[in-house]
Amino acid sequence: MKISIIGAGFVGATTAQRIWEKNLGDVFLYDIVEDMPQGKALDMMESAPLLGVESKIVGTNRFEDCQNSDIFIITSGLARQPGMSRDDLLNRNAEIVSGIAENIQRFSQDSIIIVVSNPVDVLTYLMAYKTKFPKNRVMGMAGVLDSARFRYFIAEELGIAPQEVQAMVLGGHGDEMVPLSRFATVSGVGIEHFLPREKIDQLIKRTREGGAEIVKLLKKGSAYYAPSAAIMEMVESIVKDQKRLLPCSAWCEGQYGIHDQYVGVPVILGKNGIEKIVELPLTGKELGELQESARHLAANIAKLNLSHR
Ligand SMILES: NC(=O)c1ccc[n+]([C@@H]2O[C@H](COP(=O)([O-])OP(=O)(O)OC[C@H]3O[C@@H](n4cnc5c(N)ncnc54)[C@H](O)[C@@H]3O)[C@@H](O)[C@H]2O)c1
Numbered sequence: 001m002k003i004s005i006i007g008a009g010f011v012g013a014t015t016a017q018r019i020w021e022k023n024l025g026d027v028f029l030y031d032i033v034e035d036m037p038q039g040k041a042l043d044m045m046e047s048a049p050l051l052g053v054e055s056k057i058v059g060t061n062r063f064e065d066c067q068n069s070d071i072f073i074i075t076s077g078l079a080r081q082p083g084m085s086r087d088d089l090l091n092r093n094a095e096i097v098s099g100i101a102e103n104i105q106r107f108s109q110d111s112i113i114i115v116v117s118n119p120v121d122v123l124t125y126l127m128a129y130k131t132k133f134p135k136n137r138v139m140g141m142a143g144v145l146d147s148a149r150f151r152y153f154i155a156e157e158l159g160i161a162p163q164e165v166q167a168m169v170l171g172g173h174g175d176e177m178v179p180l181s182r183f184a185t186v187s188g189v190g191i192e193h194f195l196p197r198e199k200i201d202q203l204i205k206r207t208r209e210g211g212a213e214i215v216k217l218l219k220k221g222s223a224y225y226a227p228s229a230a231i232m233e234m235v236e237s238i239v240k241d242q243k244r245l246l247p248c249s250a251w252c253e254g255q256y257g258i259h260d261q262y263v264g265v266p267v268i269l270g271k272n273g274i275e276k277i278v279e280l281p282l283t284g285k286e287l288g289e290l291q292e293s294a295r296h297l298a299a300n301i302a303k304l305n306l307s308h309r
């Protein structure tokens with residue numbers, strides 16, 4: 001398995017480390033900054049004798065080295081700073097993602113692409129538009145991260161093990177994301193049995209602002225430990241054909257009443273990429289919030305001025 005990570009910054013390098021240490025495949029770490037990905041890859045390879053990792057990690061400034069990757073992970077581009085929204089990154093990161101899409105199209109026609117760069121749902125749309133790849137092979141990472149934050153906040157509030165908490169966040173990766181508290185459970189028991197409504201609403205708000213909370217604390221750049229773990233979960237499901245049910249930014253063709261757009265929905269993720277979108281029985285309010293989030297994304301897609309959609 002060949003996995004290429006485009007952008008060797010905080011998210012890209014941490015993702016490389018997680019994927020490589022889990023032996024999910026050989027990792028190619030690409031960046032435009034000369035020698036930097038080579039330095040990070042060498043540093044990681046020097047830990048191989050200590051960790052017993054058998055796969056390799058290669059740093060490169062030559063896109064050709066990523067040729068015929070099974071999976072591309074796009075982590076290149078600007079991260080937001082305090083006071084910025086993810087949407088403020090649109091223009092600059094759209095230019096970067098467009099260039100990468102052209103390279104992928106040139107060198108790797110059969111790959112699966114996971115877009116991470118923000119604003120992720122809009123840039124996933126752009127990636128699919130530019131590469132013209134089948135939509136099941138192009139997806140965005142956000143829902144797994146937002147859901148992990150929601151799960152952690154619930155666990156922290158209850159003082160219980162985080163892995164006991166299941167929850168799902170749908171919608172675009174922005175302030176309009178839709179944390180579904182009705183489906184959140186502690187080992188199968190609904191969280192409303194453990195927490196009052198006001199507390200659940202506070203945790204939903206904290207989840208929506210989870211990225212900004214880290215940006216504020218770091219003072220420079222944005223989160224990368226939880227994001228890289230979320231990317232790794234998606235990659236593992238694809239590489240091992242686990243067919244896990246995960247929320248990902250996926251191409252909707254009428255599901256949830258959303259047409260021809262990427263938005264965060266539950267999907268089955270396996271060796272073919274997105275194998276199915278799962279339609280949950282949402283209430284009118286939940287569905288309304290999801291469609292409102294999709295409308296916000298559509299307005300941003302329109303700003304890309306793509307010639308045909
Ligand atoms: N979807 C999510 O949930 C999520 C989570 C975290 C971060 N992000 C996004 O991921 C992106 C990266 O974040 P980061 O913290 O790693 O930023 P970073 O600044 O640490 O790294 C970005 C890297 O991209 C590289 N780069 C720029 N142009 C490039 C090009 N054309 N080709 C290859 N590499 C290029 C830069 O040299 C830099 O090393 C940001 O847009 C951030 O908002 C998304």
Ligand SMILES: O=C(O)C[C@H](O)C(=O)O
Binds near residue numbers: 080086145210223227
């Ligand atoms: O908040 C950001 O800008 C980065 C990322 O989208 C996150 O949610 O951590």
